[in-house]
Amino acid sequence: xxxxxxxxxxxxxxxxxxxxxxxxxxxxxxxxxxxxxxxxxxxxxxxxxxxxxxxxxxxxxxxxxxxxxxxxxxxxxxxxxxxxxxxxxxxxxxxxxxxxxxxxxxxxxxxxxxxxxxxxxxxxxxxxxxxxxxxxxxxxxxxxxxxxxxxxxxxxxxxxxxxxxxxxxxxxxxxxxxxxxxxxxxxxxxxxxxxxxxxxxxxxxxxxxxxxxxxxxxxxxxxxxxxxxxxxxxxxxxxxxxxxxxxxxxxxxxxxxxxxxxxxxxxxxxxxxxxxxxxxxxxxxxxxxxxxxxxxxxxxxxxxxxxxxxxxxxxxxxxxxxxxxxxxxxxxxxxxxxxxxxxxxxxxxxxxxxxxxxxxxxxxxxxxxxxxxxxxxxxxxxxxxxxxxxxxxxxxxxxxxxxxxxxxxxxxxxxxxxxxxxxxxxxxxxxxxxxxxxxxxxxxxxxxxxxxxxxxxxxxxxxxxxxxxxxxxxxxxxxxxxxxxxxxxxxxxxxxxxxxxxxxxxxxxxxxx
Ligand code: SF4
Numbered sequence: 001x002x003x004x005x006x007x008x009x010x011x012x013x014x015x016x017x018x019x020x021x022x023x024x025x026x027x028x029x030x031x032x033x034x035x036x037x038x039x040x041x042x043x044x045x046x047x048x049x050x051x052x053x054x055x056x057x058x059x060x061x062x063x064x065x066x067x068x069x070x071x072x073x074x075x076x077x078x079x080x081x082x083x084x085x086x087x088x089x090x091x092x093x094x095x096x097x098x099x100x101x102x103x104x105x106x107x108x109x110x111x112x113x114x115x116x117x118x119x120x121x122x123x124x125x126x127x128x129x130x131x132x133x134x135x136x137x138x139x140x141x142x143x144x145x146x147x148x149x150x151x152x153x154x155x156x157x158x159x160x161x162x163x164x165x166x167x168x169x170x171x172x173x174x175x176x177x178x179x180x181x182x183x184x185x186x187x188x189x190x191x192x193x194x195x196x197x198x199x200x201x202x203x204x205x206x207x208x209x210x211x212x213x214x215x216x217x218x219x220x221x222x223x224x225x226x227x228x229x230x231x232x233x234x235x236x237x238x239x240x241x242x243x244x245x246x247x248x249x250x251x252x253x254x255x256x257x258x259x260x261x262x263x264x265x266x267x268x269x270x271x272x273x274x275x276x277x278x279x280x281x282x283x284x285x286x287x288x289x290x291x292x293x294x295x296x297x298x299x300x301x302x303x304x305x306x307x308x309x310x311x312x313x314x315x316x317x318x319x320x321x322x323x324x325x326x327x328x329x330x331x332x333x334x335x336x337x338x339x340x341x342x343x344x345x346x347x348x349x350x351x352x353x354x355x356x357x358x359x360x361x362x363x364x365x366x367x368x369x370x371x372x373x374x375x376x377x378x379x380x381x382x383x384x385x386x387x388x389x390x391x392x393x394x395x396x397x398x399x400x401x402x403x404x405x406x407x408x409x410x411x412x413x414x415x416x417x418x419x420x421x422x423x424x425x426x427x428x429x430x431x432x433x434x435x436x437x438x439x440x441x442x443x444x445x446x447x448x449x450x451x452x453x454x455x456x457x458x459x460x461x462x463x464x465x466x467x468x469x470x471x472x473x474x475x476x477x478x479x480x481x482x483x484x485x486x487x488x489x490x491x492x493x494x495x496x497x498x499x500x501x502x503x504x505x506x507x508x509x510x511x512x513x
Contacts, residue, residue: 027442053483058095060492094124094450098483100391106466107391119457123392130446132382133174139231139374143299145210156189167231191445198439217378218432230371232335236263244270246363253279259305267291280324282316304334318349337367385424398463408455413438
């Protein structure tokens with residue numbers, strides 16, 4: 001009998017068995033599952049009277065960073081044949097690992113591996129995150145809704161618009177109040193939206209008093225049915241600063257229309273330094289400093305994130321005493337270079353639109369060329385400071401201290417995370433760096449995310465780790481774990497280097513010994 005079959009045979013469901021069903025205890029829902037069926041989250045099932053994690057345990061192969069091929073270690077439904085497919089550096093992720101619930105248990109896998117003379121331990125578990133959400137960055141100038149406006153999915157409130165960043169609108173979604181503090185429908189809709197966003201699927205979000213936005217991590221946003229192409233090169237003032245020299249001698253005046261800071265080259269410091277002449281232009285808006293105007297319009301979907309479609313609407317009367325004259329040329333352009341128009345003043349000092357001259361094409365093209373592609377970025381934010389830590393060490397606060405002290409390196413599905421300073425382990429990770437489909441959910445509702453803690457073996461023992469549970473990668477490949485699922489090898493994303501030896505060596509030099 002193979003090791004794997006033996007494990008199946010020795011798993012005794014007896015005391016958990018209720019009328020032919022067996023109980024899954026991987027989360028507080030405690031589903032009773034009939035043979036051949038899965039539980040409420042589909043992550044666990046009853047396979048011949050045993051609780052099995054239905055997805056394979058994912059093992060990343062870092063050897064393929066050098067271009068080697070990788071095939072599954074064990075295909076689903078088959079037993080491992082004893083052959084190591086790739087002997088390079090492998091990283092046992094928590095994807096498919098199972099959880100520590102009800103928390104007192106050691107993590108499903110505690111893996112040892114020596115890399116370049118450093119004896120490392122990686123503690124691997126899927127975490128149930130009731131305290132979690134996503135921060136979404138949408139690269140667009142367009143006004144998608146007022147700050148603090150409610151963001152909805154499937155009609156339910158799941159978050160809000162938060163403070164915008166440079167060239168991007170920001171959403172804060174999820175969090176414990178939407179997951180657990182509202183109605184059941186709100187919790188379900190929140191969990192559903194978070195899960196899809198984290199697994200890089202498109203989600204339609206409706207903003208109260210604003211737009212309908214389709215967000216998909218790593219893809220351009222679709223705002224009110226229109227695909228966004230570019231994020232702006234900078235604010236109107238910065239655009240003037242960057243391109244003033246390109247326009248010198250080609251046109252008498254340039255206005256860069258922007259909802260935040262509209263720039264006017266003849267008045268702007270950049271224009272002054274280059275010897276630009278006054279033009280007698282008048283901008284309708286609040287003058288901040290020379291050549292920089294706030295609030296030329298209301299925010300919207302028009303030029304430069306304003307609500308205007310006719311740029312002349314932000315201009316007042318031209319002043320002949322301050323340089324306005326018939327024939328004076330004017331370029332108006334948006335911060336992405338997508339909208340542009342050329343005018344000349346007539347005898348009554350009114351701007352008249354003229355065909356766009358060839359000589360200005362290059363500078364407008366340069367604005368467009370300097371715009372980066374507009375993308376949606378989704379960062380998963382979760383608090384791992386709770387009981388999950390007990391699966392790592394018998395004294396949970398030691399893990400928090402070790403993470404904060406950079407002695408322990410935290411990853412989500414092998415992807416590096418940012419850990420917030422201060423108390424607890426509040427982490428953020430770019431979901432596009434996490435292998436696809438890594439996130440799950442339980443109907444409490446909460447998200448399930450893979451999490452791994454890597455540290456030196458001696459540090460692990462010192463912080464009260466479960467030394468007796470440490471296993472080698474080969475042993476895990478061969479025998480799997482409590483949840484009996486197959487192991488699956490895949491190439492590690494090139495952007496996720498592992499292990500972080502420099503950090504862990506520094507930690508050792510920092511008094512970790
Ligand atoms: S919801 Fe999923 S993890 Fe929770 S008890 Fe049911 S099957 Fe197990």
